[in-house]
Amino acid sequence: MIDAEIIAIGSELLSAQRVDTNSLYLADQLNALGIEVRRKLVVGDDRTLLTVAVQQALHNQGSGNAFTKAAGLLILTGGLGPTEDDVTRDAVAAALGRPLLFHQEISDEIEERFRRRSRKMAEINKRQAYVIEGAEVLPNNAGTAPGLWVDAEGTIVILLPGPPKEMRPMFEAECLPRLKRRMPEVVIRTRFYRVTGMTESDLDALISPVYKPYANPVTTILASAGDIQIHLRARCATEAETEGLLAEVGSPIEELLGPRLYSRNGDPLEAVIGGMLCGEQATLCVAESCTGGMVAGRITSVPGSSEYFLGGFLAYSDAIKTSLLGVDAQLIAQQTAVSAEVACAMADGALARTGASYAISITGEAGPESATGAPVGTIYVGIAAQGQATEATRFVMPGDRDRVRGFATNAALDMLRQRLLGSAR
Numbered sequence: 001m002i003d004a005e006i007i008a009i010g011s012e013l014l015s016a017q018r019v020d021t022n023s024l025y026l027a028d029q030l031n032a033l034g035i036e037v038r039r040k041l042v043v044g045d046d047r048t049l050l051t052v053a054v055q056q057a058l059h060n061q062g063s064g065n066a067f068t069k070a071a072g073l074l075i076l077t078g079g080l081g082p083t084e085d086d087v088t089r090d091a092v093a094a095a096l097g098r099p100l101l102f103h104q105e106i107s108d109e110i111e112e113r114f115r116r117r118s119r120k121m122a123e124i125n126k127r128q129a130y131v132i133e134g135a136e137v138l139p140n141n142a143g144t145a146p147g148l149w150v151d152a153e154g155t156i157v158i159l160l161p162g163p164p165k166e167m168r169p170m171f172e173a174e175c176l177p178r179l180k181r182r183m184p185e186v187v188i189r190t191r192f193y194r195v196t197g198m199t200e201s202d203l204d205a206l207i208s209p210v211y212k213p214y215a216n217p218v219t220t221i222l223a224s225a226g227d228i229q230i231h232l233r234a235r236c237a238t239e240a241e242t243e244g245l246l247a248e249v250g251s252p253i254e255e256l257l258g259p260r261l262y263s264r265n266g267d268p269l270e271a272v273i274g275g276m277l278c279g280e281q282a283t284l285c286v287a288e289s290c291t292g293g294m295v296a297g298r299i300t301s302v303p304g305s306s307e308y309f310l311g312g313f314l315a316y317s318d319a320i321k322t323s324l325l326g327v328d329a330q331l332i333a334q335q336t337a338v339s340a341e342v343a344c345a346m347a348d349g350a351l352a353r354t355g356a357s358y359a360i361s362i363t364g365e366a367g368p369e370s371a372t373g374a375p376v377g378t379i380y381v382g383i384a385a386q387g388q389a390t391e392a393t394r395f396v397m398p399g400d401r402d403r404v405r406g407f408a409t410n411a412a413l414d415m416l417r418q419r420l421l422g423s424a425r
Contacts, residue, residue, distance in 0.1 A: 002072035002183060003038040004030050005057045009079035009088050010162060011044035022077040022160075022167055029171065033179055034186025035073060036235060045085040047094070054095035058155050073179075074155055078162030080145035082125045088159055089148070093132045096152050100130040106137065110144045135159075138174040142166045149178065156182070186235055189242045191250045192266035193230040195257055196414045203228055203257075210252045217249055225403050226410030227269065262417060269413045270298040276420040277308040282357035284416070286312035287325055287350040289337065289363040290379070294409045310354045315346065325349030336372040338364050340392035343382035347392075351384045358419065359384040360412050361392075366404045379408040381415050 006027065008020040020042055027037045039057075043050045057071045079088030093100050107129035114121040128145050131137060138147030138158075143166040148159040158175055160167045195203060200223040207230070211219040217234035232250055236242040254261055262272050277284055286295050296312045299305055313324050318337055321327040327345040335341045346361035364379035365372060377397045384390040393415060397407040 002035055002186075003069075004035050004073040004075065005039045005041070005071040006037060007041045007043055007050070007053055007057070007074070007076045008162075009043055009045065009050060009076060011046075011085070013042045013078075014044050022162065022164060025164070025168060026075055026077070026171065029176070030073075031188050033176075033183055034188050034235065035179075035183060036188065036233075038071070045079065045087055047087040047091050050079070050087055050091035051094045054092055054157075058095060058153055058157075070153070070155055072155060073158070075158045075160065077160045077167055080128065080147070080159060080161050082122070082127045082144075086127070089127075089130055089132065092148075092150070092157060092159060096132065096150065096157075098133040101133055102126075103129050103131050103137070106131070106146060113144060138170055140166055140170055141173075142169055147174065149175070185237060187237070187239050187242045188233060188235050189239075189246060190234075191230075191232040191246050191264065193232075193250075193253070193257070193261055194263035194266065194268070195228045195230065195260050196226055196262060196269065196410055197260045198228070200228055203230075206256050207253045210256070211249055214249055217245060219249075225399070225406030226414075229266075259418070259421065262414070268298075269410065269417065271302050273413055273417055273420065274299070274302045274305055274308060276417065277358075280357070280420065282420075283308050283310050283354075284358050284360070285310045285350045285354040285356040287315055287346040287359065287361040287382075288312060289315055289321070289346070289361075290366045291362045291405050291409050291412075292316065294405060295360060295362065295412050298409060298413065310356050313346075313350055313353075321346060324353075326352070336374065338372045338374040338378055338380060340380050340382075340394060343380035343392035344384070344390045347382035347384035348390055351386070357386055358416060360416055362408055362412050364395075364397075364404075364408060366408070367401045377404050379404070379411065381408070381412045383415050383419050385419065 006023045008023050012018045013020050023040045030037055041053055043053050057074045060070050076088055079086045089100060107126050110125050110128060111121040132148055132150055136149040138149055140146050143161055145161045147170050150157040160170055204221060217232045220231040222229040232246055234242045234245045236245060262269060288295055293314050299309050315321040315324055318332050322329045325346050326349040327342060331341055331345060343361050343363050347359045351359040361382035365374045365376050367376040370376050379395045379397055380392050382392040395411050397404040
């Protein structure tokens with residue numbers, strides 16, 4: 001099995017204005033070939049730093065338990081332009097200990113490209129005609145910078161241009177066919193679980209006895225506000241072996257998680273709920289206060305949500321809760337807007353005004369200060385359904401305003417999911 005490393009070159013990628021999308025694309029393409037990406041780096045336009053990074057990828061590092069083998073495949077994107085800050089060719093040549101050789105035919109092709117555009121090639125563009133000794137030239141039909149393919153010390157080194165409109169066609173036309181011929185048959189598959197209703201530490205304590213004995217599949221846990229993702233990535237020679245290994249590890253994890261596991265294919269909570277509502281031929285409406293439309297936004301982000309989502313009410317002030325949803329002003333005065341009673345009244349009002357099958361309501365104190373005296377982070381979620389008793393649940397959400405609102409949104413969607421699960425039994 002071959003591991004890969006990707007190095008994205010460019011000081012602009014170390015700023016907040018530019019995002020390295022090339023590495024995401026390449027990782028996806030390599031995974032489809034059964035090649036695992038073990039490391040991705042971003043290096044600025046620094047010849048010395050880039051030379052060191054390439055040398056680290058090309059040579060075995062460390063000793064004992066800290067030993068890391070050289071990468072079988074190293075892909076570099078960017079830094080192949082004609083200017084002084086385009087240092088990739090120089091750095092890779094230095095790391096390999098090979099000279100750069102000028103190719104007149106490449107210079108002529110670049111000059112002809114300029115001529116076709118009625119432009120004169122600058123002398124500096126000749127820098128793009130230098131090729132690392134022993135490298136294969138990868139033609140660039142979308143730009144002036146050719147790519148390079150180098151067989152070096154047991155590692156394949158590929159140099160690709162940085163602009164995606166040049167990099168992607170070159171990789172697909174020139175690199176994929178070569179890699180398919182060179183790579184052993186390996187299948188990589190992933191199970192993508194999503195869980196809600198528990199903390200990351202509690203989840204790991206529950207499932208780590210299952211996954212820890214396995215180096216393959218690799219287990220990754222990612223947490224966000226109210227939502228946890230578990231990735232199981234397995235690599236085997238055949239599809240059957242890979243799926244069997246995923247089942248060996250995944251099935252016990254699924255059993256341990258029980259109803260807290262809401263997705264086995266990575267679908268978000270709002271998509272899962274949409275499928276459940278469609279299965280019931282049911283409809284939904286929302287009444288939101290502190291989340292300011294976030295629940296409705298997530299629901300309507302799912303294509304086809306118009307089949308089951310009727311609409312909602314953004315009732316931020318007490319007066320709007322009364323005028324739009326019919327919440328009794330005296331109830332608000334007695335219980336405050338942040339209460340189970342008001343959450344239930346909001347859900348009932350939304351249900352009555354839309355005729356939906358289900359209604360979700362949210363009211364609470366997201367912070368940074370409290371207007372009702374309830375502690376910041378206090379959230380009430382109400383659920384109303386035709387022919388069923390309306391209920392509200394109190395949550396105390398951690399974090400700043402954004403995290404509280406994120407947790408509240410997820411909690412509301414999960415309460416609906418649990419109600420739908422109950423009605424399906």
